[in-house]
Amino acid sequence: MKIIETELKDVYILEPQVFGDNRGWFMESYNQNAMEEAGLHYEFVQDNQSYSTQKGTLRGLHFQKGEHAQAKIVRCNKGAVMDVAVDMREGSPTYKKWVKVELSEENKRQLLIPRGFLHGFVTLTDEVEFLYKADNFYNKESDRNIAWNDEEIGVDWGIDNPILSEKDKNAPKLSESDIDFKYNVIDYKR
Numbered sequence: 001m002k003i004i005e006t007e008l009k010d011v012y013i014l015e016p017q018v019f020g021d022n023r024g025w026f027m028e029s030y031n032q033n034a035m036e037e038a039g040l041h042y043e044f045v046q047d048n049q050s051y052s053t054q055k056g057t058l059r060g061l062h063f064q065k066g067e068h069a070q071a072k073i074v075r076c077n078k079g080a081v082m083d084v085a086v087d088m089r090e091g092s093p094t095y096k097k098w099v100k101v102e103l104s105e106e107n108k109r110q111l112l113i114p115r116g117f118l119h120g121f122v123t124l125t126d127e128v129e130f131l132y133k134a135d136n137f138y139n140k141e142s143d144r145n146i147a148w149n150d151e152e153i154g155v156d157w158g159i160d161n162p163i164l165s166e167k168d169k170n171a172p173k174l175s176e177s178d179i180d181f182k183y184n185v186i187d188y189k190r
């Protein structure tokens, strides 16, 4: 597995090695030892999957507040997405900066997003299957979102009128949010 730095501190692209043969291909989609050797100490406890029917579907920007914050490893199993992470850790050298990475069935790239970040993606194709691991359980009460088009964050999604959930249509702005992440090594590396 190749581990590639991004413009955001602690966010990495993970590129699995793909072994092709006459049948097709094989890859290790996750290997705890490879993560540990790279100094990435996470314990994932929940796997998630979503399906988006149409191109131009946007899910985000999401996070769980406080002690329920989640680190995630995300990937696109079918189709393609533009994936976005936003550093919300006050005091971080990349505070309020965002990064976008294309994740697709074809490139098999994954994105590691620590706790303290917003996460979202927009589908670039129809019929998108999206998979992710989380290092903390879903907690309904701590589930939060911030408007995908918040001007203070200013993500360039490359789309004007995405398909959104009712929840994401009514998301608060960053300035109205109760988000309170602090940059602290132990929060995201345990």
Ligand SMILES: Cc1cn([C@H]2C[C@H](O)[C@@H](COP(=O)(O)OP(=O)(O)O[C@H]3O[C@@H](C)C(=O)[C@@H](O)[C@H]3O)O2)c(=O)[nH]c1=O
Residues within 6 Å of the ligand: 048, 050, 059, 060, 062, 063, 119, 120, 121, 138, 165, 167
């Ligand atoms: C995220 C989640 C949702 N649910 C339920 C709640 C709800 O009824 C239904 C759909 O939830 P949502 O509308 O929040 O799904 P979705 O908009 O796909 O939310 C996801 O978006 C991406 C960008 C993320 O990063 C994820 O962490 C998560 O926030 O599934 C769970 O039971 N467990 C979970 O872990």
